[in-house]
Structure formats: structure tokens, C-alpha cells
Amino acid sequence: MIRLQNIEKVYRTSAIETLALNSISLDIAKGEFLSVMGPSGCGKSTLLNIMGLLDAPTKGDIKIDEQRTDHFSDKQLAQFRNRKLGFVFQSYHLINDLKVLDNVELPLLYRTSSGNERKKLASAALEKVGLSNRVKHFPSQLSGGQKQRVAIARAIVGRPEIILADEPTGNLDSAMGSEIMDILLQLNATDNTTIIMVTHDEYMASKTHRLVRLFDGVLVQ
């Protein structure tokens, strides 16, 4: 489903160059639930961003669904992200000025769909994460776990084949964390969604199909 070949990422600031990823090659199969672990600053987020086409690698190739993406225009990239990918971030990234339902509808705004259809799909997604009773709330009126569930609903509303989750439970206590984890496991099991999850939690990682470890930008299986 996702194939990384010799990915290298260098961050250049005026002062220093950081080699955040060093020659990463990785194959992820369709329907796989992969977890990525490693110490802070080792390049996990960078890796996820590159897989999610949110950032471009300095070197190397990415193939998603057998398609090379390096020649994509901005518009094609946007459409590709919209159709194929769903994101969950540690800090939720909800739009505070939009109600829960509108936040969840967001990905659908960037494809052709009617208002009614959007509402229906967003409500269904919220039901899946168990938040049907909070549609009219603003993000500021929700707990951290609830916010992350909204973010997951937003990630799945467009039925993407791949979900990229960067420490989705990082800001949550263990009870709420396991709730989120259950939702992800469920998605993977029932919809065969490919999931790549960055985590610091060995227990969570143990529930996934495969675990890869990153150390200083290098994969150490």
C-alpha cells in the first residue's frame, strides 16, 4: 500500500542541518496496522508527514497504492490526500471556530458533495466514535479524549484507505487512550483501513500487527 525507498530528509536552518531521516525503506501492506516507536526527536513525525504527503523528502521515492507522487501538482496532491489519507494528530488540530459537526465535515468540503450528504456522513462518523451527542458543541467545550475522537471522526469521514496517526493518545490518560486505541483497532478490523501510528506506549504498540523502531533517523527493526 505504501512503499518508501531510501527516504532521506534534511532540515536546513540558517545555523544547522539536521538529518531527520536517513535512508529509510519501508513497505506497508494494505490493511496493515503498523506502529512506529522511538525516542523523542528521532524523526517519527517527519516520517509520518512524508508518508502523508504533507512534506516532501529530500531524497528517495514514495509510492502509495502503486502511484508515484513526486510529480503531482499541488492540486493533485490535495486531491490525493483528500481521497486516500486521513490524519490524526497528537494536538487534535480541530478548528476552534467550528462546531464538532462542521469540523468533521471538513474533508468533504474539498470534494463534490451536497450539504445533506455531508451532514449524513459526518453524523455517521461521529456515531462510530461515540460522540453523537456532542455535534453542536465547540471544541473548547470538549475533553481531550472527546477532541481526539472528533479528530478521528474527521479522519474517517471521507473513507480513506490509510490513516496516519501521530501519537493519537499522547495527550490522553490511559483510559481515554485505550478508548481511542479501540476505535482504531475496530477501524482496522472492520474496514480494513491501513493504519500507521506513532506511539510511545509499548502496550498500545503490542496490539498492532507490526512495530518498527526509529533511532536517530534510522530504522532499527
Next chain:
Amino acid sequence: MLTHLFKLIWNKKKQNFLLMTEMFVSFIILFAVFTALVYYYQNYHRPMGFEYDRVWKFGYNAPREISDPDSMAAFRGSVRQLIRSMPQIEEVSFSSENIPFGNDNNVGGVNYYKKNVGADKYTVDDSYSAVLHVSVKEGRWFSKEDDAAKEKPVVINETLKKSLFGNENAIGKLIGEGGEGMGNMKIVGVINDLKDKGDFAGPHNGLYRRVDTGNYGGGAILLKVSSDADRAFESRLFKVLSSTMRNPDINIQHLAYMRTRINNIRLIPVIITLIVAGFLIINVALGLFGVLWYNISKRKSEIGLRRAVGASGHSISGQLVGEALVLSTISLIVGSFFALQFPLLNIFDLPALTYLIAQGLAIAFIYLLVMICAFYPGRQAAAIYPAVALHED
């Protein structure tokens, strides 16, 4: 997408209120600035209404010895004869001192029954219109037939006609010199407005009275000279007139020169307005730019998120411009409501068209500014990688 825009705007009403206030204030400032500029521009392009080329003003004080009206009339007759006899002189007209482009004004009330307006009052003779090539719109200019008239004959300009009678016919109507009752001045003609206070001055009411034979001591004589009237002729004329007037206090000036002089004086407020306008416009532009830029830079992570879920750079900048346009439209509607009060209530006595043009310009300017101010930072924000935008919280 539009409903989404409105939701977003509505949910952020507090922040947006500030932004809209800024836009509203900017609009009002621009409206004021453009009103002044449009007004000057319109005045500049108003037809002159008369010819000042080859017209000279001869200013004098009549000899002290002549005191009774009859001898004054006789004296003026002889002066006229003397001047007319020179081949370089085409026309001669006696006038009160408030000649075109001069420094003197004579303003007073004019009334038609209860309607009372202020007007510039000129005392002139029958050849005034010929010297200045004034064109008569209705009725006629003064002539000999007015000698026997029961009521004092007067000619008014188009602006005064409009102020007193609107679209009604003015010829034959009786008007007075202010007050309320029926007047004793009969309108015999309506002439074009004379732009006689410089190129930037606005229209004003004008009342022309026929000189009462003998009844003025000082004043001005307007001379239309032929094209071969040169400096030598001017000094000869000066000598002849100063000995005739038996008074050293005389002068000759060319109307063309007087026009330049009065324009220069009038230009000062125009230039000041322009400078102030320039500063205000730059201020407004920078202010709006700053506020919009700030608003957009605060939304980096939102922009990153939108990009992550499928927004292209174009749709991001489209959204930001769209939001700014909706906000500015609301501010402009409110602003226009205020702006429209100026012509409706006739504040400052400027023509309605001036306000409307200024309003249109201010609206266009604000829209242009908002588009640039929203488009440029929007495009910048949309151009960075979503990962980078998401990184900034």
C-alpha cells in the same frame, strides 16, 4: 463552501467585528478624502463660462471733485468714449470691483417670496457680456430698453436660477435683495455660470444688476483688447488713463494673469488635501494590510490542517479572499448607509453626484485593498508545506 464561509465568519464574530470596524473607518476616511478630490476635479472640469483672454482690468478711483451723479455719469461717458476711440480696444465695460479672478467679493441675500439664498452680487453695464463673451441661456442681457423699466432689471446665473426656482421658468419673475416680501428686481435673463473664482472653486449663486447711471465712484473697467495690443500700448493706455482720472491710484492687470494668481492661492488647500489624502490612504492601506496579515498568520495551523484534509493552495487563498470580501461587503453596506446621508441631508452643500462618485471610488478602493491584503498573505500561507504550517501552533 459559501455556507461554510458564513458559519466561520459568524462563529468568529468578535474578532471579525474589529476587522469590520477597521474597514468601516477606512471607508469613511476614504469617502471624505475622495469627496474632496472629486469635488476639486469636477470644479476643474467645469466650463469657464466666459473668455478672459485679452481682457484687461483697469482699476481706479474716480476723481474726488465729482460728487453728484449727473456729472459722474457724464465723466464716465467721456472715459468710455476716450477708451473706445483707441483702435486696439474692442469692448469696454464698467463693473463693480468684484470682477472675475479678483480679490473682492460682494455677497448678500436674494429672495423669491420666502425663499432666501446667498448670492454674489455684481453691478455691471450693458457691454459686460460682450467683453467676457458670456452666453445667455434664457431671456436676454441688459440693453437700452431697460432704461425705462419700472422694476430694476437683473440677470441671474443658472445656479441661482436653480436655487430659487428649480426647474421653473425664471424670466419675468420678481425677486428681492433678501428678506421675505415681493421683490422689485425683475429677471430679464439667465446666463451660464461664470467660473470666476478660479479653476477649483465650486458653482455659486450669481446676481447681475444693471449699473444705475452715475451711481458708483470706484470700481473696475474691463477692456477687451485686440491681438495687437502690446506692452507699448499698455503703457500708453496707462498714461492716458492716469491723466484722465486725475488720480494716481490706478492699475492695469490682465485677467489671464489674475487667473493664474488666484489658482495658485486656491491650489494650496488642494495640495494640502492631496498630501493629507495620500497619507490617509497609505495609512488605511497599511492598517488593513496589517490586520488582515495578522489574522491570517494566526491561522497557520488551520491552513495546514485544511491542506492536510485536501485543500489546495488555490482553495486556501480563495477562502481567505472570500472571507475578507464578505466582511468588507458588510462593512461597506454599513458605511454606505452613512455616506448616503450626506447627499440626502445635503450636508456641506455639495452636489449629490460628487458624494456618489466618491462613495463608488471608496468602495472600489477598499475592495481592491482587501483583495490584495487577503490574497498576498493567503497565497504565502498556502505556499508553505502543510507539515510546516501544522507545526506552528
